[in-house]
Amino acid sequence: xxxxxxxxxxxxxxxxxxxxxxxxxxxxxxxxxxxxxxxxxxxxxxxxxxxxxxxxxxxxxxxxxxxxxxxxxxxxxxxxxxxxxxxxxxxxx
Numbered sequence: 752x753x754x755x756x757x758x759x760x761x762x763x764x765x766x767x768x769x770x771x772x773x774x775x776x777x778x779x780x781x782x783x784x785x786x787x788x789x790x791x792x793x794x795x796x797x798x799x800x801x802x803x804x805x806x807x808x809x810x811x812x813x814x815x816x817x818x819x820x821x822x823x824x825x826x827x828x829x830x831x832x833x834x835x836x837x838x839x840x841x842x843x844x
Contacts, residue, residue: 758836768834790832798826
């Protein structure tokens, strides 16, 4: 027998979202935007492709390995936290 969870009031859902945002902020994420039921967070910096291009040219292509690694694993990361009507917070990366 399954029990359906009732919908929570908006203020309680908002508090659950804010708690999740605080937890992410402790891990280094910053808030880009936030509403009552959704928050957009970011971490890291944008990659300067012009700088990497210049370094690749100056080093006759050797810097391209670093550039590829930085593009694959570095840079800016974003995530969206959303709270549903039952108060469950979901993360979309």
